[in-house]
Each structure stands twice: as C-alpha cells, then as structure tokens.
Amino acid sequence: MHGQDVALKGVSMTYPNGFTAVHDTDLDIHAGEFFSILGPSGCGKTTILRMISGFIDPTRGRVAIGGQEMNGIGPNRRPTALIFQNLALFPLMTVWENVAFGLEARGVGKAARRKRADELLELVALTGQGDKKPTELSGGQRQRVAVARALAVEPAVLLLDEPLSALDLKLRQHMRAELKAIQCKTGVTFIYITHDQGEALTMSDRVAVMNLGRIEQVGPAADIYNAPATPFVATFVGEQNVLRGRVVGRENGYACLETPLGRLFGVDNRGLSDGTDAMIFVRPERMRIANGTGDPANRIEAEVERRDLEGPFVNLFVRAGSHSLALHLTNSGTAGQEFTGIQTVGFDHGDAVVMPTGELARE
C-alpha cells in the first residue's frame, strides 16, 4: 500500500438548496501524510471529505488524487476509502465478511478473501474475532473493523470522518495511538476529520483549521498552536487570553498595542500599520506572576478571583478592570496558595501574538 497525494484547486461546493458549504478552497495533502481537518460543527469538513471520496462533485474547482483528475469519477473507482462517522458496518454480515466486502465486490474468491480478512484483522489486533457479528464487538473493536474493512481495498487515501467521536475518552486516546500506528505501518495517506483539537494536534503531521466553509490555516500542529494565522485559529485551538486594542507603534520588531489594560507588546508577523484595530492573544500557560526576578515585559495589575488546582497545574483566574484573564501555572508544591489579593501578572513580548481584529471562535 502506498499513499497518494490529494489536491483541491479552487474547490467550491454549493448544495442544491443554494447553500455554499465550501468556498474556493485550495488544499495540498502530501502522500503518506496524516492530515487532519479541524473545525467546528457545520463548517464543511464532511463536505470536503465527500468531495474527495467522490460522493459529490464540487460545483467549481478540481479534485486530483495522485495527480489524476477525479471530477466525475464515482467513489467506487477512486483510490480512496471512507470510514463513516457511525462506521456503517454491515450488521448482517460477520466481521470477516465485512472486512472482505471490498474484495468480494472485486470478485476475489472466498478462500482468498478469508485469508486477507484474517491478515487485516491481525493488523488491527482483532485476531480470531472474524466469525462474530459486528454487534457482538465493543465500540473500539468495531472501530477497528471499520479500519480493516477500509484498508482491505488497499486505498491510497483513507478518509476518516470523526471516527472516534462515539467512543469514550479512554478508548479514544487508545484508538488515536492505534490509528497512528496503523498509518505508520501502511503508509497510506490519512485524511482525518475531527472537531476535537486534542485529537488533531496529537496525531497529525499537518492540520487544516476550517471555519464557515473556508480553510483558515494549514500547517504542522506546532505552528497551528504557537503561531495561529487568524483570530479564529488562535481561539479555536487551545485557550487564549484576548484583549482588543489599537496599534500605536513598534519596538524591536514587536507591535505595541494600546489596550484598556495599558500598552502591551506582541509578535506581529504582518507589519500592521499604526492605527489598525487589532487583538493581542496570550496563552494562559505563557502568563506569569511577577515575583521580582525576571519579571515579564508586559505587566498588568490584577486581583486573584479564583484558584483551581488541577494536580500538576494551578489555574488562576484574575480580574483587571472589566477583563478576566487566565493563567496556567505549574504546581511548584504550594498549589498556588501564595497567590492572593492584588498581583502583578504578565507575559513576555515573544509570547503574545498580535493580529488584526477578526472573528473569534465561540466558546
């Protein structure tokens, strides 16, 4: 099995009712990559997946797989296999018949089918479960049957539509690791859809973040998290403290923002001109409490409102004026009990990101 690359060029999808679910999207997914598409519900993730798998054709633009033009080619003739959100296993067939269905459709003989099904079941750690019915398996096992069934047709691209969303947290974490392992073993391109950012960040080589039918950013998980390209990405992935303000100048390459809590500096990758309405984003774990040594460059006086102990971390919520800020501090043995009353909190210039005002992800 070898992965193939997938390319979307200027792809738009307008449904018959006139609703445009995907707007003029370009996307390049490399061969053999674990690629995630992350976005809130209804942003068009499934629509993109269905265009790649061939269930719908884009109203505009082109889809290519392995350099081959795919428009007009049905799902049964594309080198893709789709794993449905509800798995869509065939309940009346046994597990091995499910796995071998793709081979049956290709006219492979029964003995060969059985053999191949057993191999695949071994790959997904379900050896010996072939003669059961899908309903007799646990959620995680069913999940793996769906993977085996999809892999049986030796797809170059495996499309997964929120395959873990029905599982409980423990199992989900376990299955993430298994899926990743299977991807490494087979070398197939995985396109993985999820609205769970943890899932996207841990498993993926690269992530695309979508909102309202547009892809806002594509990049490695670290970039998505550390250098978000839009306010939406910044707030959708992970937590953020957000302050609005106006650009009033720059210093050492950092933009200076006039905010209700004073002048704050942050990284500005676009060179915003003075007077621009902008936002500054700081992750809670980048926030610090000034303790006299190595104080943060940006400082804010704030009153501690609440302190939540989360074992290794302490979540501190402070109020400055009408703004509420969050800090994730490491638990250095005192569970943050020393932080009470008015404190000076802050962050370094390099830990904040300044971007023009835009739409934020809803909490």
Place this chain on the structure above:
Amino acid sequence: MSELVRTYGRGLTALFVGLIVAWIVGLILVPQIRMIERAFIYEDRGGETAMLALEIDRLYTEKFKLEQRLKAGEGSGGGSGLPSPSLTPSPTPAPSLTPSPGLTPSPGLTPSPGGAGGGLSAAERVGAEARIGELNAQIAELEAQEDTSSGEAGMKESYSLDNFTTMSAVHVEIFVMTLLYALCVTVLCFLICYPVAYAAATMQSEEKLTLLMVGLVIPYAINELLRIFSWVMILEKQGILNWLFDALGIISMDAGEGFRFVASNGAVFTVMIYAYVLFMVFPIYNTIDTLDKNQIEAARDLGASVWKIHTRVVIPHAKPGIAVGSIMTFMLSAGSIAAPEIVGRGLHPDWFSQLIYRRFFEADSWNQGSAYSVALLVACVAFILVNMAIFKVGIRDIAK
C-alpha cells in the same frame, strides 16, 4: 397483563380481554373450526340413504299438504260461520260432521289439484284423516330404517377425506394453476415494487417523496371494484388502450380491429398487480427506510456494483419487508375473486376462488366448498412457512 391492569385499571382490562377473547373465539376460531369440520364431512348425495331421505321428504310433504287442507276446511266450511266470501261454497253446506257411510274414502286419495278451496266434504275429510294416519305409519317405518346417526339433511354424512379426494382433475388443475398465478403475481409485484420502494426510501427531497406516497395511496382510497372496473375501461375492446392504438395509427377501430385485452392472463395479472402493489410497496419501503443509508454509501465506496449493493446490503436488510409483502400479495391474489371474475369475464380460466364460490352458491355443496377453502388455506399457510424459511425470517422479524 399486570402491566395492562396497572395502566387501565381492572374494569377496562377485563373489557379489553373479554372483547379480544370474544373476537378470537367468535369470529376466528368457531367459524374456522366449523369450516374445517364441514370440509371433512362427506355428504353422500346419490346413495341409498339419500334416496330414503328423499322418500321420507316426499311423504312429509304429502302429509303436510293434507293437513293444510284439513285445517282450511275447519276454517271455512266447518267453522264458526264467519263470512269468507272468497271461498266457493262446498257441495254440502250441512254442518253435520257425522260420517256418511256411502262415501268411503278412496285409499289412494291424492290431494285434489288446486284443492278448489279449503272446504271439504265430510267424506273427504274422513278420507284425508285416514290417509294421514297411513302416511304417519309409513314415515315411522322409513324413519326407523334411516340411520339415526346421520346428519340433519337426511343425507348420509361421515367424516372422511372424500371432499378432497373427489376433487376432479379439472379442479385440481385450477387449484395448482391458481397457486402458480398467485406466485407469478407476487413475483411481478416484487419486481415492480422493489425499485419503487427503494427509490422512495432513499429519496432526498421531501416533496418528491410526498408526491410518490400520495400517488400510491390515493388509488387505494377508491373502492376495489371501481379500481378493477377502471381497468376494464382501459382494456376493453372499445377501451382506452385500443383507442390509443387507434390514435397512433397502429390499428383501425372503425374497421373493427382491436385487441381483446380483457379475459387474458396478462389482463388479470395486470389488474391484480395494480390492485395489490401497495401491500408489497409499503412493507418493503418501511424496511428499506430503516436501513442506515451510510451502509449503501459504504458499499459503493468499497467498490460494490449496483447489483452487489442490492443483493448483499439492501435486500438482506429488507427481507422481513419482502416476506411480509409477498405473503400479503400471495394470499390476496390467491384468494382474489373480483379481479378474475370481472376482468376474466368467464373467458379466462377460472381462479380457484371462483370455484369455491360456485361450490357454495351454485352447486350448493357447502361441505365441498369448505374443503376447497381449507385446501386454499393450507396452501397459503404452506406458502407462508416456505417463504419464512427462504427468507430466514421469524414471526418476530415480521412483527417488526
């Protein structure tokens, strides 16, 4: 049961249960048992006993007539003098009832034809009474000979399979052909209904679905006879179809040309299919509707052809619906009487149900009619069982 009591209270539950029991016993069990019993009772219509019964009947009739005349005589001639203008005067108006020795009754006195009224002479009266006595004696004698164990009609009745085994070759052929025809109708119905049901169940747009459903249901709001007659209108020699062919220039109706569609197998099949499609469409539609459409897409995505998708995914899922639909269609068409009667016009070979009808109401042989009905019932039950075996569905699946 206890749940019912809890929900509806004791009184209502008792009422429900009572009604259900009354329904099952009164409307299902008793008639069926009676029917089956009759089916196994053979009436010997040509044998000795039958002759005897006929003779007894004849004697009873004669006695009855005489008695009637006597009664009539009392009412007018020997009566209390009430005016009865319609009666012709009797030859001897004397009220005397003493027998006159000169007029001995002839022993072979038969009722005088017409009776010429109710009045009887005293002599005649005596003669009639004597004759009645004679008849009583004869009847008693014959009745003593008659097998008292036999049934009401005086025909020799006995439990036997004769009602079945004496089915003539023609009737057996009709029986077998009817089952075959019903099977054909069922298969044709399935072939027509499956795609329709599939299309309806997988339809995306709600409006199209509504239209389809309305289109299927409205014809069924019309009386069955009307539905069948509308087909006669279409298929008749002077009917719409021929008229259409005429309009298309294929035939010339003026010249007396035209196809006789009615009274052919094809016509009977067409009408029956039309009459019963709904019973096939809905069960299948309902089961396909419960199929997770992702399964169809998954099969397609895995490279399955349309044929494979249906044989491996859709039909296995729809089996209970297909079984129910087939059973209903088969039973209805095997037992159908209106369609073959009206469309077949007696030119088409008889349907077995028509035969049963004739046994009952034309041959007046209820027991044989019952036997034929039971035969049909058994065939249908056998069909159900075979059907369930083929589709590997249990009563439980069907109930769903």
